[in-house]
Amino acid sequence: MSESDHLFDACLDGLYGSICDPGRIAEALQAIRHYTNAASSTLASFDAEGNVAGFNAVNFPAGMQAAWMQYYAGLDPRRTIAMAQPVGHWVTDDRLIDPLHSPSREYANDFAVPMGMRWMRGGKVYDGKFGSATLCVQRPGHVATFDDDIVQRLDRLLPHVQRAFGLRLELNARLPAISAAMLSLDLLDIPLCVVNGDAKLLHSNSAGEQVLQKSRCVRLRTGRIGACSANADALLREAIRKACTANPREASAFTLRDPLQPGAAELSLRIRVMPLPLTHPLMVGPSEPHAVIVLDHGRNAVDPVHLQALFGLSRSEASLAVLLAAGHPAKTCARLRNVGIATVRTQIANILAKTGSASQIQLCAVLGAMVPLREGGERGGIFVPRRSTEELDHPHPGPLPGGEGGIPASLARGGGQAASASSICSLAEATASFSASAPIARPSA
Template identity: 25%
Template sequence: MERLAGIEPIVSLLYDGVLNPGDWYDGLDAINQMLGGIGFHYFALHAQNFAVLDSVSLAEFPAGKVQEYEVHYAQDDPRAARVFALPVGELMVDSDHFDAQAVSSWPIFADWLMPQGIRDTLSVKLRTDDAQREFLAFFRSPGQRLFNVHDKAVFAHLLPHLHRASGLRARMGQLEQQAALGLGALDKLSQGIFIVDETGRIQHLNRAAQACMAAVAAPCRAEHERLVFAASEANTQFRHLLTAACRQRSPASAGAFRLSRDAGPWWGVSVLPLKASHPLASFRQIHLAMVVLADPQGSVCPSAPLLGELLDLTPTEARLALALAAGKTIHDFASTESCSWHTVRTHLKNLLRKTGCHRQLDLVRLIQALAF
């Protein structure tokens, strides 16, 4: 089929759209053009009550008409109910399911679609989970022929890519939200925090780190976007610890060293591993390290809520982390919380998994670095 020759550029746009919303919608528009449609409507519905959570339309609707659909028609749209009842990977065309009598009697057709110049719709369920359902529809006007078997065959070649790209977009969105939460929490800490990759390239630094590098006798600097310590011996120690923290083929490990200052007390420098799935690593899926530069006389221990926000911990996990860093045992914590030590061990396992630490000692080092 001639139209299949134009699929590859569309597929590229859909996958580029995983990180770039503009490319995603350009890809949907390209599908619309390939199908000879007059526009498309993408929206996400609440899984239980079908309330509209997100909506993007590329069609010549009069002002307020999309909102009118969302408020008055979306929850009772028989097309949405029909397409969401289909297995993933199957599409629906209105003209295959609703005859002329239904078109004239259903409010969605008679009162909204037809007055907007829409006669036929090709619809697909992009993704569904416990929270929401994504719906995508392409339109044809009464002056055009109905979607036929050839149109469905062309669209079927794109469906696997649409589903896969939609799922990736959802995953990237979740990771970006988690990362934004974690990075926002870093700015609340008084310690200088650097997130770096295995080469020392700075991925993020908090306000305290920025202030530290701007100081007159700054202990470190950014050189070609990489973190470098002013003292050569300190920089050698840093590079050694960074390699251990970003190690991929064997367990990563944390480490620390002291950095002397000409005036005032020494700095404490901790280099801690962040596994690729950690929220602070975002969607890049690379091994990163958290470098903590702290003044032991000027910092305070973070609160349990702040620690939970920073490391994506539950309140109980955050309290356990702080207790362990303070020298308490699992049995001490179980007694304080009035629960079994088996329950506490489960919390500890979750702590190790979420922080990317392999041992309790590594976890304690991580929390103590944040508590200097």
């Protein structure tokens, strides 16, 4: 690997590291300065109205950084031109900071010259709903100006600067919601974990941490959740895969037995794996899809309060969700709750949106894993809802192929196989696909 490639990798390490740690912006700018053979480098950010929101620089005295933000930003001709250009259009006119030719002599004489800035390359590197940003590198007058090779290096950096800066801005904008979501999960007494498609633990509440520390059914190794036996681990990994990357994303529920005392029901662990809605506050930017894992010892019901905290449902929406998961059609739900059918349909639309479900079938799959249905039984580790005797909004055409009464054949035979909860939904509507975001990855260089 050439020295140029090593410097490029150092730039990427700093840029992507700064997404969650703004303190590493200086590291990224220092690497960019070396990569472009510059004397200084700057990154200026602006809010959606074009006002200066931040200014980071290397080889700039702190007092001059503050002076630029408070006064000279309004005089900087580079900023005016760069902000008027599309992302990736590099400003290469060195006369902009030449004291003899600059359209802003005050800026050139009182700021650029004292800072040793004579040659520059830069431009807009980000423009989105959260604001915009410009990146510039500078050299003093006693060295040669930047050549075409430096512009090519800036072109190579551009997609990474754009991506990293955009993700950092979105993260900053969503931090309050993320913090509130984490707090709401921590307040629940039900053990919860959030993982990605590789089973990497992203967040767990206090109850979830206790289960991970004490249970012999599951373990945490190298930051990933797994089961203690090979077969159970394969079952858990497959459930996580379905919740994160399957199309459509699916929910699953099954029981893990204690490896030392498999007959001790109180030591068994009930596992429920559900897709985390892509609109959930814990989902940041174009992230990879996440899953929620409920780790529970023998609990047979989840309080609707848990649905409120996890999905942001209102109290009435949470109670309606439990009825829907039990197989009740909208008309029955309206009668049981003494409200109009129009109210129920509006709340169903809200529930679908908040849980990230595209249809009632997907909603049944998610809630079937989350809420053990009181009106149904358990077969083969899967909660099977009991159909209402009234007419369904989406009439069922009959038993599923190869099964009995709408139950898949493997479950009807009592084979004990764990399957997705969506496979036992009694509705016959075709399942719509979840949209899945691409995982965070560096764009190709």
